[in-house]
Amino acid sequence: MRKLIGLTAIVVICFFLGNCVQRFVAASQMVPQLAFPLSAAAHEFAAMLQPRFPQVPIRAQPPVFNGTDINIDLINQWLGDSSPEVFLTFDDGPSAEATVQILDVLQRHDIKATFFVLGSNVSRLPDVVQRIVAEGHELALHSHTHPNFLTLTREQKEAEIAQSLSLLHWYFPEVRIRWFRPPYGKYDQEVVDIAHDYGMCIAMFNEISTDNNSSAGEIARVVLNSRGKIMVFHDGQWPPLGRLSEAEAQLVAGLNRSVGIAKGRGAKFMTLSDYFGGFCP
Numbered sequence: 001m002r003k004l005i006g007l008t009a010i011v012v013i014c015f016f017l018g019n020c021v022q023r024f025v026a027a028s029q030m031v032p033q034l035a036f037p038l039s040a041a042a043h044e045f046a047a048m049l050q051p052r053f054p055q056v057p058i059r060a061q062p063p064v065f066n067g068t069d070i071n072i073d074l075i076n077q078w079l080g081d082s083s084p085e086v087f088l089t090f091d092d093g094p095s096a097e098a099t100v101q102i103l104d105v106l107q108r109h110d111i112k113a114t115f116f117v118l119g120s121n122v123s124r125l126p127d128v129v130q131r132i133v134a135e136g137h138e139l140a141l142h143s144h145t146h147p148n149f150l151t152l153t154r155e156q157k158e159a160e161i162a163q164s165l166s167l168l169h170w171y172f173p174e175v176r177i178r179w180f181r182p183p184y185g186k187y188d189q190e191v192v193d194i195a196h197d198y199g200m201c202i203a204m205f206n207e208i209s210t211d212n213n214s215s216a217g218e219i220a221r222v223v224l225n226s227r228g229k230i231m232v233f234h235d236g237q238w239p240p241l242g243r244l245s246e247a248e249a250q251l252v253a254g255l256n257r258s259v260g261i262a263k264g265r266g267a268k269f270m271t272l273s274d275y276f277g278g279f280c281p
């Protein structure tokens with residue numbers, strides 16, 4: 001009996017210790033996933049308490065037949081400098097601070113956007129993804145671990161897509177995930193086929209002029225000249241918990257400064273499905 005109590009105490013201590021360490025490590029981005037001898041047992045124990053993710057990918061949405069991908073040809077055909085439509089898209093998130101602050105800005109101005117999330121981040125912050133969905137933004141997929149798909153085998157490509165899509169459907173079974181954006185914009189016909197097979201179409205962009213060195217002023221300028229543009233920003237840098245990275249701070253400030261003015265000048269901020277949904281039924 002004493003042995004059992006001792007063992008239980010050790011497991012509980014490992015669990016809490018492991019949890020704290022994991023949060024700290026995730027926050028400081030020292031390593032993406034905890035690889036820590038002490039926490040191995042704690043992780044197993046924690047996993048027992050978590051909802052079990054399907055080991056075999058679930059197919060919660062039927063394949064797309066005759067879907068049309070949002071590639072540069074389609075964008076050029078349907079959008080131009082005089083189009084009032086503007087599409088804010090955010091890749092690599094969610095993250096604990098940047099995504100939340102971006103959602104605050106969008107909420108203040110009643111603007112909808114599209115979030116291309118990574119499965120590995122979704123499992124860390126399901127509540128932030130919940131907020132994305134609850135506030136009427138579009139949830140879309142950007143893979144599980146952000147690989148260059150051109151370096152993967154067909155099986156690895158499918159695993160990246162299937163596992164992360166399964167994860168999204170595990171948390172949000174009612175949400176249609178219509179778009180897949182391959183990391184670095186790199187993909188081939190196999191990726192297209194797998195995406196369609198899992199009920200998604202590829203969604204690219206035509207505006208990526210801001211980067212990690214862009215100032216808030218530059219970001220605001222781009223947003224104010226964004227008619228007919230599918231714009232890409234990044235919200236997944238994971239700086240220490242409770243803070244924004246410099247690039248994220250500039251992004252939030254740039255959006256804050258510009259989206260209200262752009263809207264006042266007639267820009268129509270939309271999700272990708274608001275405008276292109278019919279191309280990927």
Ligand SMILES: [Zn+2]
Nearest residue numbers: 091092183184
């Ligand atoms: Zn990315």
